[in-house]
Amino acid sequence: MMTTYLPQYALATVPRYTSYPPATQFHSGVGESVYRDWLGAIGLQDTLSLYVHIPFCQTLCWYCGCHTSVPNSNERVLNYVETLKLEIARVGACVSSSAKVVQVHFGGGTPNFLPPKILAAIIETLMEQFNFDPGAEISVEADPRSLSKEHISTLAGYARVRVSLGVQDVSPDVQKLINRIQPFEEVQGVVEQLRAAGVEGINMDLMYGLPGQSVAHVRKSASMCAALEPDRFAVFGYAHVPWFKKHQRAIDESRLAGGQERLDQAEAARATLIGFGYAPIGIDHFAKPGDSLFKAHSEGRLRRNFQGYTVDPASALIGFGASSIGSFQAGYIQNEPHLGKYRDALKSGGLPVARGVVVSQSERRARAVIERLMCNYEVDLQQVADEENCEISVFLPAISNLEPLCSDGIVEVELPVVRATPKGRPYIRNIAACFDEHYGESEQRYSRVV
Numbered sequence: 001m002m003t004t005y006l007p008q009y010a011l012a013t014v015p016r017y018t019s020y021p022p023a024t025q026f027h028s029g030v031g032e033s034v035y036r037d038w039l040g041a042i043g044l045q046d047t048l049s050l051y052v053h054i055p056f057c058q059t060l061c062w063y064c065g066c067h068t069s070v071p072n073s074n075e076r077v078l079n080y081v082e083t084l085k086l087e088i089a090r091v092g093a094c095v096s097s098s099a100k101v102v103q104v105h106f107g108g109g110t111p112n113f114l115p116p117k118i119l120a121a122i123i124e125t126l127m128e129q130f131n132f133d134p135g136a137e138i139s140v141e142a143d144p145r146s147l148s149k150e151h152i153s154t155l156a157g158y159a160r161v162r163v164s165l166g167v168q169d170v171s172p173d174v175q176k177l178i179n180r181i182q183p184f185e186e187v188q189g190v191v192e193q194l195r196a197a198g199v200e201g202i203n204m205d206l207m208y209g210l211p212g213q214s215v216a217h218v219r220k221s222a223s224m225c226a227a228l229e230p231d232r233f234a235v236f237g238y239a240h241v242p243w244f245k246k247h248q249r250a251i252d253e254s255r256l257a258g259g260q261e262r263l264d265q266a267e268a269a270r271a272t273l274i275g276f277g278y279a280p281i282g283i284d285h286f287a288k289p290g291d292s293l294f295k296a297h298s299e300g301r302l303r304r305n306f307q308g309y310t311v312d313p314a315s316a317l318i319g320f321g322a323s324s325i326g327s328f329q330a331g332y333i334q335n336e337p338h339l340g341k342y343r344d345a346l347k348s349g350g351l352p353v354a355r356g357v358v359v360s361q362s363e364r365r366a367r368a369v370i371e372r373l374m375c376n377y378e379v380d381l382q383q384v385a386d387e388e389n390c391e392i393s394v395f396l397p398a399i400s401n402l403e404p405l406c407s408d409g410i411v412e413v414e415l416p417v418v419r420a421t422p423k424g425r426p427y428i429r430n431i432a433a434c435f436d437e438h439y440g441e442s443e444q445r446y447s448r449v450v
Helices: 032-040 074-092 116-129 149-156 172-177 184-197 215-226 246-250 259-275 292-298 339-347 361-376 381-387 392-401 403-407 422-433
Strands: 047-054 100-108 131-142 161-168 201-208 232-237 279-281 285-287 303-305 308-310 316-320 325-327 331-335 353-358 378-380 411-414 417-420
Touching: 032 331, 032 353, 047 116, 074 116, 074 316, 074 339, 100 116, 116 131, 116 149, 131 149, 149 161, 149 184, 161 184, 161 215, 184 201, 201 215, 201 259, 215 232, 215 259, 232 259, 259 279, 259 285, 279 292, 285 292, 292 308, 303 361, 316 331, 361 378, 361 381, 361 392, 361 422, 378 381, 381 392, 392 403, 403 411, 403 422, 417 422
Parallel strands: 047 100, 047 316, 100 131, 131 161, 161 201, 201 232
Antiparallel strands: 232 285, 279 285, 303 308, 316 325, 325 331, 331 353, 378 417, 411 417
């Protein structure tokens, strides 16, 4: 089914809702003492997810929205790694040794910027400080251009490993415009090496809306990558935010697609991947039937966090490294993004907390509703009300906010169920925003919906 372009929704700037409240609500009033309390409250039966941020790349891709840089010395990288290990040890001492780690995710930046031995040393430090479940999965984002055979053999030595390869687009003309020259043969070779080493989980990231990109480019990238048969795809729309990421000013804005073209590109990726047998999961993921993400979606267990859609069942997510974010039932904590300040906080005996937010009762209810909408395209408000020990009437203001969207045919309200229509699925973030008590209260600029 072709999606309908509705500019009033497609061009709106809305949070991606990988958390609620979104990170724009974080503030410096939530600091180290609160974080220590949350770490200490992790129970004996709780499960943990760990996120490790590596803020370095060999070169800077102009589309990038991540917290990363190109280091000017090896010493800077080694100092960061030693500080990271110190943080892991200090946080580990605050957490019950009975809480089990079920998921580890290395993000960046480029985690495989680190030499294999150093990457392994970080993993070993985590295993020394935390109680790992035997089935815990280690997931690593990787740049195929620098993923060596040594990296692959090192990662393959762990029981359950998933590698997410950044591809974005396979065409040289687009790659030149984003400062990421990456021959497809390199990607193909890495996939073959991963499989030969016994790495079972392989993901790929693609993008649409890049400068110079067309529907044909997107279709070609999706087709060529799908032929390699990875387990999952994430297909993200390029977010042009040069006021936030200054290196994006290197991108020629005249080469960026308009709203209808972006929607056409997203639809081309979707149709192509479905044609190769992948099932759509949420707003931007695709998985093979039989993959754990597909199973979680089918069984209503899909979750959403800062890494996107996940099967991660953990009670809490602990972030390590500069700018990383931790997620708890009580709220969110973000580390200091500045590498010097991050290091100084740890060297002085503290934890490198920069800001955070305590989730209020009303925000907790909204968080439950928004996550289910983002994962399932529908939510049973009575079920959420029962879980949160409140009356369904607390959602009446949000239901009122939905009225224009109902009139435009993108959402149906048949209380207690709120459901995106097929026409409305590309605009699920707009629907979710109706339950966001903070949306529209500030001048904060977000990425466009499409």
